[in-house]
Amino acid sequence: MSETATVASAAALAAPHVPDAAELSVRGLAVDLGGRPVLRDVSLEVSGGELVGLIGPNGAGKTTLIRSVLGLVPVREGEITMAGNATKAARRAAGYVPQRHEFAWEFPISVHDVVLSGRVGRMGWLRRPKVEDYRAVSEALERAGMSDLKERPVGQLSGGQRQRVLVARALALRPRLLLLDEPYTGLDIPTQEMLTDLFTELSAEGQALLMTTHDLAGAMHTFDRLYLVNRTVVAEGSPQQLRDPQVWIETFGFRDGSPLLSALGVN
Ligand SMILES: Nc1ncnc2c1ncn2[C@@H]1O[C@H](COP(=O)(O)OP(=O)(O)OP(=O)(O)O)[C@@H](O)[C@H]1O
Numbered sequence: 001m002s003e004t005a006t007v008a009s010a011a012a013l014a015a016p017h018v019p020d021a022a023e024l025s026v027r028g029l030a031v032d033l034g035g036r037p038v039l040r041d042v043s044l045e046v047s048g049g050e051l052v053g054l055i056g057p058n059g060a061g062k063t064t065l066i067r068s069v070l071g072l073v074p075v076r077e078g079e080i081t082m083a084g085n086a087t088k089a090a091r092r093a094a095g096y097v098p099q100r101h102e103f104a105w106e107f108p109i110s111v112h113d114v115v116l117s118g119r120v121g122r123m124g125w126l127r128r129p130k131v132e133d134y135r136a137v138s139e140a141l142e143r144a145g146m147s148d149l150k151e152r153p154v155g156q157l158s159g160g161q162r163q164r165v166l167v168a169r170a171l172a173l174r175p176r177l178l179l180l181d182e183p184y185t186g187l188d189i190p191t192q193e194m195l196t197d198l199f200t201e202l203s204a205e206g207q208a209l210l211m212t213t214h215d216l217a218g219a220m221h222t223f224d225r226l227y228l229v230n231r232t233v234v235a236e237g238s239p240q241q242l243r244d245p246q247v248w249i250e251t252f253g254f255r256d257g258s259p260l261l262s263a264l265g266v267n
Pocket residue numbers: 033034038056057058059060061062063064065
């Protein structure tokens with residue numbers, strides 16, 4: 001029996017997996033915030049086994065796009081499906097790693113219990129954790145390299161350790177799709193490399209990953225495909241396919257001949 005079928009929540013039963021569909025499909029998405037258009041006509045897909053980057057300048061709408069997928073902001077137009085299923089319950093099954101500053105780190109709670117809170121979508125608020133929940137938490141802590149610090153209050157962690165806790169919390173849900181919002185920001189190179197290795201391993205295991213980052217040089221090495229976004233999708237392709245400087249200039253407003261373009265290998 002599949003893991004989805006063993007979960008006895010109505011949400012899971014309402015969201016059967018359609019094997020041939022992309023894990024995430026967004027079609028013609030338009031989102032307004034505060035009465036102003038933020039995203040228009042955004043379409044993208046992420047399949048199992050793909051590590052996909054969402055890159056664009058500040059204010060491009062990357063976080064808004066991720067929050068739309070999770071059903072956290074109202075959508076004016078368009079369709080969002082996960083494994084072919086458009087229900088909010090299906091979309092809540094995505095693993096979400098928010099930006100680090102969005103989490104209440106001062107709350108007196110241990111690493112283990114934060115990661116366990118990632119299971120709430122599966123358990124529901126009112127059910128006590130079961131053996132399966134503790135097993136998922138233990139596996140997620142192990143993968144994120146946080147098992148040794150599991151009893152530590154999260155307020156006492158470094159930035160890199162906090163980031164790994166947020167990744168473990170998302171993995172504890174055992175999601176088919178993982179959405180990560182700027183997981184590398186403010187991290188030293190060894191921690192970034194540790195996370196990149198983990199994300200690459202997860203994609204090799206069939207996980208679908210969609211991640212925002214401002215590390216453009218890293219993106220050219222790490223991702224299978226990139227979406228260049230500025231309020232809409234300006235360009236999409238593998239790093240090798242995105243060699244036209246014009247699409248980078250249009251997305252980021254780089255000036256023609258900017259040394260950044262040659263640093264990215266697109267000049
Ligand atoms: N709650 C809100 N109300 C009104 N406007 C908002 C709200 N949240 C975001 N915006 C606006 O929507 C636009 C896109 O913001 P968003 O945070 O999605 O961009 P981003 O690409 O993630 O940026 P960054 O790289 O700086 O994190 C910005 O112009 C922002 O000011």
